[in-house]
Amino acid sequence: MAWPIEEIPDEDSLYRRIHRVHLRHGDIDAAAFTNTKGDNRMSLDWAKYSTALQARDRARDPGANAIAVLEAGRVRGLPGQMVEHAPVEDNRAHSSITGEKTPRVRLELKRLCSLVIPMQDPG
Amino acid sequence: MGGTRQNAHEIIDRLPDSQITSVLSLLERIAEPERTLDANSLDQGPEALRHVCEAVHASRVLLGLGEGWNGEEATAISEETWRRATEFLSRNAQSLWREHGVRIEAPRIVPVPDGTLDIHWKVAKRELLVNIPAKTGERAKYYGDDGAGHHVVEGDLDTAAANHWLLMWLSE
Numbered sequence: 690m691a692w693p694i695e696e697i698p699d700e701d702s703l704y705r706r707i708h709r710v711h712l713r714h715g716d717i718d719a720a721a722f723t724n725t726k727g728d729n730r731m732s733l734d735w736a737k738y739s740t741a742l743q744a745r746d747r748a749r750d751p752g753a754n755a756i757a758v759l760e761a762g763r764v765r766g767l768p769g770q771m772v773e774h775a776p777v778e779d780n781r782a783h784s785s786i787t788g789e790k791t792p793r794v795r796l797e798l799k800r801l802c803s804l805v806i807p808m809q810d811p812g
Numbered sequence: 813m814g815g816t817r818q819n820a821h822e823i824i825d826r827l828p829d830s831q832i833t834s835v836l837s838l839l840e841r842i843a844e845p846e847r848t849l850d851a852n853s854l855d856q857g858p859e860a861l862r863h864v865c866e867a868v869h870a871s872r873v874l875l876g877l878g879e880g881w882n883g884e885e886a887t888a889i890s891e892e893t894w895r896r897a898t899e900f901l902s903r904n905a906q907s908l909w910r911e912h913g914v915r916i917e918a919p920r921i922v923p924v925p926d927g928t929l930d931i932h933w934k935v936a937k938r939e940l941l942v943n944i945p946a947k948t949g950e951r952a953k954y955y956g957d958d959g960a961g962h963h964v965v966e967g968d969l970d971t972a973a974a975n976h977w978l979l980m981w982l983s984e
Binding site: 708710711713718719720723724725726748749750753754791792793795796800 | 877881882883884885886887920922923924925926930932939941942943953954955959966
């Protein structure tokens with residue numbers, strides 16, 4: 690089934706998985722905000738169709754991931770970044786932040802986000 | 813020979829933690845001289861740069877991250893990229909100390925899923941992110957500000973050139 694593509698309102702939340710390598714004492718590294726390999730966009734889940742827990746459990750190893758939340762409108766305020774709903778067959782919540790992830794953009798994304806599900810067993 | 817090795821272990825076991833790093837550095841230099849060039853130069857430097865030296869040594873663990881280290885499609889960190897990052901850090905920290913008497917904080921050296929390395933400083937009035945590329949010859953990109961988007965520095969640089977001005981900015 691093909692899900693319709695919707696407009697994500699500025700005030701809506703997006704969940705981003707953060708691997709434990711990129712967490713230190715609850716602080717998130719800017720390295721956690723990079724585009725998917727070979728692509729110009731970074732994946733997230735739209736809170737309209739996913740809980741934070743569901744977003745974490747989509748990871749290959751959920752126990753190795755925390756979940757951070759970002760507000761769509763604030764991400765759109767970053768240089769060269771677009772927030773788009775990009776549903777896939779098994780995940781209606783799937784969304785993207787498209788645009789080059791320069792050091793500035795990654796540092797700003799790190800500052801805009803906050804953890805909603807911490808690591809269960811911090812490394 | 814076996815007894816000599818055992819004696820060495822016993823002596824190391826008796827050392828206080830504060831001396832372990834220095835001894836480890838020395839042993840690494842003897843065992844793998846070609847892999848410790850960057851750290852060597854810092855080891856021979858002043859006590860003021862010890863924390864940077866320790867950050868460099870600690871970051872070697874990143875070379876053990878294989879393909880897919882983030883549970884997805886992350887690229888492994890190559891020895892060449894690590895060496896480029898740590899040499900950039902070591903050389904400029906030393907230059908800043910030697911020429912200006914300024915001691916920088918130890919950064920966090922972080923693997924990026926695309927195989928590059930981030931060098932990240934967050935100090936009282938400044939935050940700086942330098943991304944060391946995985947491709948040979950590609951310039952490193954950097955961005956820094958005061959945490960509120962002011963006093964911005966942004967651009968790219970040749971990691972082999974003298975860049976301690978950037979670390980000087982960090983310490984302002």
